[in-house]
Amino acid sequence: MAMLLIKGSFRVNGGSKPDGDTLPFIPDDVADWKLVGGRARIVPKADGRANVRLEGVDALETHYDGIYGPERRQPRKFADEAGDELLTWLGFTSVERHENHTVKTVPDKVSGFILTSGADAYGRCVALVCKGTAPVYSGYEFTPNEEFLRERTVNHHLVESGLAYPMFYPGLPGYLRDVLRTAAMEARAAKKGVWRVDRTYDGTVVDDIDSITDTPTGQVLLPKLFRRLTDYLDSRTGSSLDGFEAYLAGAADQYRVLPDGKTVTGLHNLVTVSQGGSLKMIERTENLLFLDK
Numbered sequence: 001m002a003m004l005l006i007k008g009s010f011r012v013n014g015g016s017k018p019d020g021d022t023l024p025f026i027p028d029d030v031a032d033w034k035l036v037g038g039r040a041r042i043v044p045k046a047d048g049r050a051n052v053r054l055e056g057v058d059a060l061e062t063h064y065d066g067i068y069g070p071e072r073r074q075p076r077k078f079a080d081e082a083g084d085e086l087l088t089w090l091g092f093t094s095v096e097r098h099e100n101h102t103v104k105t106v107p108d109k110v111s112g113f114i115l116t117s118g119a120d121a122y123g124r125c126v127a128l129v130c131k132g133t134a135p136v137y138s139g140y141e142f143t144p145n146e147e148f149l150r151e152r153t154v155n156h157h158l159v160e161s162g163l164a165y166p167m168f169y170p171g172l173p174g175y176l177r178d179v180l181r182t183a184a185m186e187a188r189a190a191k192k193g194v195w196r197v198d199r200t201y202d203g204t205v206v207d208d209i210d211s212i213t214d215t216p217t218g219q220v221l222l223p224k225l226f227r228r229l230t231d232y233l234d235s236r237t238g239s240s241l242d243g244f245e246a247y248l249a250g251a252a253d254q255y256r257v258l259p260d261g262k263t264v265t266g267l268h269n270l271v272t273v274s275q276g277g278s279l280k281m282i283e284r285t286e287n288l289l290f291l292d293k
Helices: 030-035 076-090 146-152 154-160 174-189 223-234 244-251
Strands: 003-010 022-027 050-054 094-097 103-106 110-119 125-130 254-257 262-265 271-274 278-281 288-290
Touching: 003 030, 003 125, 022 030, 022 125, 050 154, 076 094, 076 103, 076 154, 125 154, 146 154, 146 174, 154 174, 223 244, 244 271
Parallel strands: 050 125
Antiparallel strands: 003 022, 003 110, 022 050, 094 103, 110 125, 254 262, 254 288, 271 278
16 A cells, blocks of 8 residues: 655654654655645644654553543653653654653754655644655655564554554555554563553553543553543543443444454443443454544
8 A cells, every 4th residue: 555755854842742652743845745635634833844643553641632621641651651762763862851741852853754644633644654764755655565664663663662552543554554463462462561551451440530640540541442531531520430331332433343344333342341430441452443533
């Protein structure tokens, strides 16, 4: 599957709030943003930068602006570790994080390129993020193979390191999903990164919002599940999960369970809630293809 290649530089200084799966990118030719299709038009800032969302990757939330409540963040240690590793891999030699989530780096920017199939509904360019010499000219299409994904993208590096979860959408071809799936399974087996503490699949008791946020007792969960839980808990009085499965059904996320491709609606089919507020996810994300972003 051919993807659009855009050359440019990554620059987070100046007020950006990068995390483990999103960071700003400035094309060498800002007009290249016009070549990116997708669900929404990319509108760059005055200096040409726009956010790039890593394809196939979901890292812990460092600053989630929920629908109903205040900004929330997952346990900081692993959230910041993913963001720092992303920037270090790209070539930044110093990463300084501030309390307002902005970042200062040395050098100010590093060169690289992205491979994209389009933008998401939020106007973010969803892409494979790469360093080194680009294989074709900017604005041309290139078809990455399995070796390219493993050797040239930070997407694979983060999943392989256990610092991010696999999260698949239709923009990533199946043969590349298979590579990330293998990397995730190996990282989990080796208990790398978040897999040392993840409670998504083993189950955890959620007493209140502090159970899943950056607190001394906060548990690490799949970010997509964290976002749904946060919105649910912030939308109601009390901390009971009695209505959470109904809430997930109402959200109507659509996905396919791989490899048979059957389309299912509602994450309530993937999450169980037992008496006492214990919940767990019963299908791993490397086996899912989400149809919305």
